Amino acid sequence: MNFRQLEAFNAVMISGSTVRAAELMGVTQPAVSRLIAELEAAVRFPLFDRVRGRLIATPEGTLFFREVEVSFKGLDRLQATAASIRDYGAGTLKIASLAAAGAILAPAAIRAFRQQNPGVRITFHITWSSAIRNGITDGQYDLGLAADEIDRSGIDSQLFGSFPGLVAMPKSHPLTLHKSITPDLIAKWPLIGLSPEDRARQRFDEAMKKAGHEPKYVIETPNAATICALAQEGDAVGLVNPLVIGEAESRTVALRPFAPEVMFRVYLLFPADIQKSALVRGFTAELFRLRNRFEMPTA
Numbered sequence: 001m002n003f004r005q006l007e008a009f010n011a012v013m014i015s016g017s018t019v020r021a022a023e024l025m026g027v028t029q030p031a032v033s034r035l036i037a038e039l040e041a042a043v044r045f046p047l048f049d050r051v052r053g054r055l056i057a058t059p060e061g062t063l064f065f066r067e068v069e070v071s072f073k074g075l076d077r078l079q080a081t082a083a084s085i086r087d088y089g090a091g092t093l094k095i096a097s098l099a100a101a102g103a104i105l106a107p108a109a110i111r112a113f114r115q116q117n118p119g120v121r122i123t124f125h126i127t128w129s130s131a132i133r134n135g136i137t138d139g140q141y142d143l144g145l146a147a148d149e150i151d152r153s154g155i156d157s158q159l160f161g162s163f164p165g166l167v168a169m170p171k172s173h174p175l176t177l178h179k180s181i182t183p184d185l186i187a188k189w190p191l192i193g194l195s196p197e198d199r200a201r202q203r204f205d206e207a208m209k210k211a212g213h214e215p216k217y218v219i220e221t222p223n224a225a226t227i228c229a230l231a232q233e234g235d236a237v238g239l240v241n242p243l244v245i246g247e248a249e250s251r252t253v254a255l256r257p258f259a260p261e262v263m264f265r266v267y268l269l270f271p272a273d274i275q276k277s278a279l280v281r282g283f284t285a286e287l288f289r290l291r292n293r294f295e296m297p298t299a
Helices: 003-015 018-025 029-043 059-088 099-103 105-116 129-138 199-210 224-231 247-252 278-294
Strands: 048-051 054-057 092-097 121-126 143-147 156-164 166-169 191-193 217-220 238-240 254-257 263-270
Touching (some): 003 018, 003 029, 003 059, 018 029, 054 059, 092 099, 092 105, 092 278, 099 105, 099 224, 105 121, 105 278, 129 143, 129 263, 143 278, 156 278, 166 224, 199 238, 199 263, 224 238, 224 247
Parallel strands (some): 092 121, 092 143, 191 217
Antiparallel strands (some): 048 054, 143 263, 156 263, 166 238, 166 254
16 A cells, blocks of 8 residues: 555545546546555455446445545645745744834734734744843744843844934923934933933933033933833933834824934844744844834934
């Protein structure tokens, strides 16, 4: 008994004749008849009765077909799995992002990616950049978006983008009269700042001190979206990553570029020494496609 014989038997059972079975298999009708005869010799019972030129399955043949049918359904599943692996990698994608990129950019990329790959299961976590780096190392994530303060040794990393920071403030704030905000202008106001270990915060502090000003922080938070929320009311202002700016934020706060530019650098992280799957490459392409909308400051 071999696969070709079983394939011929299955084709005859589902099509009803050796002629149609031959068409399904892409062979001649005599070849199908020969395969059926060989299979009957192998199982040592008749699979079909020949009645007026037609093949009618015997009771034994019908019982045997039930098992053959189960086997062919399993083969179909194997073929579908192989196609999924070929086209989409393992069929799952595990993504992690820092909060700034996880607010708008990553969800937009996930939405666009799923439109092309609806069968892929996605896990998405928003967490600290250091936790993302560790998760990449441990195999918890397939790719991550992290800020530049992390240690990138031992992983595969690529600069995703450098985004010029924006000063968020209430729409009624006096600083809105200026097209850009300099250290001299912002030094007069209390500040909402990112965490001290944030590299963009450190670059902002350096720019202020170089201009002769000591930043006056009254609130600190690790999340740029929180800075936008806090800046909606009151007199405090803060520098934010433009990745967090969506339609809702642009309606509730005023945004002005800071001069000199303070860049928020975001890196893509991947496990080291592992070839990127089709899934990872596809999702990375969506991220880069959407990146451009955030690269210029919002006035």
